[in-house]
Amino acid sequence: MKHLQLIRLLVGRELALRYKRSVIGIGWTLLNPMLTSFVLWVVFSFVFAGKLPDGQQYAPYLMAGIVLNSFFNQGLMISAESIASNAGVLTKIYVPPQIFPISVALAGLVNFFIGLIPLAIVVYISGQSLALTFPLVIIVGFFLALLVAGLGLSLSLLFIRFDDTKNIVGVTLLILTYLTPIFYPISVLNERMQNIVKLNPLTSYLDCFRWAFSNNSTATINDWLYMGATGILAILFGTYMFKKFWPRTVAML
Amino acid sequence: MAAIEVKNVSLTYRVLKNRTGSLKELFRDFLHRKVRVQNYVALKDVSFTVNSGEVIAIIGKNGAGKSTLLKILAQVLPPTTGKAKVTGSIAPMIELGAGFHPELTGAENVLFYSTLMGRDMKRTKSRTAAIGEWAGVTDHMDFPLRTYSSGMLARLAFATATDENADVLLIDEVLSVGDANFQLKSKVRMQELINKGAAVVLVSHDMNAVRTLASKAIWLENGVVKMSGSVNKVVAAYEKQ
Numbered sequence: 001m002k003h004l005q006l007i008r009l010l011v012g013r014e015l016a017l018r019y020k021r022s023v024i025g026i027g028w029t030l031l032n033p034m035l036t037s038f039v040l041w042v043v044f045s046f047v048f049a050g051k052l053p054d055g056q057q058y059a060p061y062l063m064a065g066i067v068l069n070s071f072f073n074q075g076l077m078i079s080a081e082s083i084a085s086n087a088g089v090l091t092k093i094y095v096p097p098q099i100f101p102i103s104v105a106l107a108g109l110v111n112f113f114i115g116l117i118p119l120a121i122v123v124y125i126s127g128q129s130l131a132l133t134f135p136l137v138i139i140v141g142f143f144l145a146l147l148v149a150g151l152g153l154s155l156s157l158l159f160i161r162f163d164d165t166k167n168i169v170g171v172t173l174l175i176l177t178y179l180t181p182i183f184y185p186i187s188v189l190n191e192r193m194q195n196i197v198k199l200n201p202l203t204s205y206l207d208c209f210r211w212a213f214s215n216n217s218t219a220t221i222n223d224w225l226y227m228g229a230t231g232i233l234a235i236l237f238g239t240y241m242f243k244k245f246w247p248r249t250v251a252m253l
Numbered sequence: 254m255a256a257i258e259v260k261n262v263s264l265t266y267r268v269l270k271n272r273t274g275s276l277k278e279l280f281r282d283f284l285h286r287k288v289r290v291q292n293y294v295a296l297k298d299v300s301f302t303v304n305s306g307e308v309i310a311i312i313g314k315n316g317a318g319k320s321t322l323l324k325i326l327a328q329v330l331p332p333t334t335g336k337a338k339v340t341g342s343i344a345p346m347i348e349l350g351a352g353f354h355p356e357l358t359g360a361e362n363v364l365f366y367s368t369l370m371g372r373d374m375k376r377t378k379s380r381t382a383a384i385g386e387w388a389g390v391t392d393h394m395d396f397p398l399r400t401y402s403s404g405m406l407a408r409l410a411f412a413t414a415t416d417e418n419a420d421v422l423l424i425d426e427v428l429s430v431g432d433a434n435f436q437l438k439s440k441v442r443m444q445e446l447i448n449k450g451a452a453v454v455l456v457s458h459d460m461n462a463v464r465t466l467a468s469k470a471i472w473l474e475n476g477v478v479k480m481s482g483s484v485n486k487v488v489a490a491y492e493k494q
Contacts, residue, residue: 009374013357017356020356089351089352090329092324092347092351093327093369094327164277168277248267251264251330
């Protein structure tokens with residue numbers, strides 16, 4: 001497939017530009033989640049650290065949440081914008097437009113894997129060690145990339161057409177962030193809220209991720225199934241919507 | 254041999270009547286049952302063919318549908334009805350440097366731009382130095398593009414776009430690149446490509462350039478072919494009105 005070369009180049013460009021924009025380059029990807037986690041840890045560890053089940057540590061719990069959440073939030077925003085921001089190319093040279101959101105999701109995946117290095121450091125600092133199930137994290141990353149690419153594909157059409165979609169998605173992502181147990185354990189919520197949070201697919205992604213990486217959570221088979229189903233559904237829905245509405249949308253670029 | 258075959262191509266946009274660009278407004282209008290869709294015809298029943306080695310010019314006023322037609326030929330825009338068949342590789346020179354990124358170096362941009370046009374990465378890498386030399390920016394190839402002057406940028410883009418022989422060239426007002434010296438050089442390069450059998454579609458407002466380069470011309474008005482035929486005849490009629 002000749003588009004593989006282009007995808008590789010786009011992923012590389014996406015990552016290179018991300019690092020070029022910061023003074024310390026790739027170090028930022030390693031440092032950023034650690035700093036964010038540290039700040040949140042200072043604020044919340046008094047409240048939530050004691051609420052985790054025995055054997056689970058708050059620092060890696062928090063940081064795993066931040067690494068996964070920033071993959072989803074940033075990835076979705078950039079991938080949904082990628083069609084509009086590459087409109088200059090897409091209206092002049094024929095390339096399958098889907099390549100752009102997909103490459104962004106793949107770049108996010110690479111970034112996610114890089115973020116596992118500081119996470120592993122925090123895991124060891126807090127006295128845990130990596131679980132034997134650690135390679136399963138690749139599956140979590142893969143399905144999250146599908147979810148990001150699928151939602152990004154469908155949203156990118158709306159981003160072109162309606163200027164305020166970006167704000168609406170921004171607010172929705174913020175709500176979704178609070179409905180994901182990133183810095184709080186799910187057990188602190190009342191039953192009704194727990195059910196709502198469990199409906200959020202990202203909760204399942206996060207539980208699978210924490211469990212697989214350092215056995216720092218419990219994940220049931222249902223979480224794995226929910227994760228797989230939402231990832232596959234998102235990419236199918238995204239590619240279908242894109243194919244259906246792209247011919248009409250490209251005329252507006 | 255016909256490299257480009259355009260048959261009864263029409264393009265209709267569907268636009269919302271009050272042209273809202275806001276999802277919130279659309280939702281409000283929807284609740285008040287005020288959403289109306291309008292059809293806008295950009296091209297209507299356009300047909301022509303271009304043979305290999307032939308240069309055809311598309312002329313007309315702004316908004317006549319020239320650029321839309323070029324986008325359809327570039328396979329970027331699917332026509333609503335009709336067919337636009339293009340055989341062989343396309344070098345789209347609709348906007349030079351589409352896809353260039355200011356933060357990447359000259360060499361990186363050449364590689365990216367070429368890959369976008371479907372060229373092989375390995376081959377491009379071996380050609381990068383030659384492309385930079387032809388464009389006269391050899392000393393700047395490792396600097397980010399934002400440090401280039403607009404002339405250097407246009408030269409690099411032209412050199413990259415024309416580096417490989419293409420079967421079809423789509424040109425939108427890009428012949429006036431750089432200084433007099435480079436313009437001459439780029440005209441020679443264009444002629445070379447045409448002599449090698451490229452079919453060329455040229456969109457231009459410069460009637461002198463159209464007369465010297467093209468053999469046939471198509472005059473578009475409001476999306477409809479008003480006149481087509483030999484370049485002298487069509488341009489004369491166009492200039493008279």
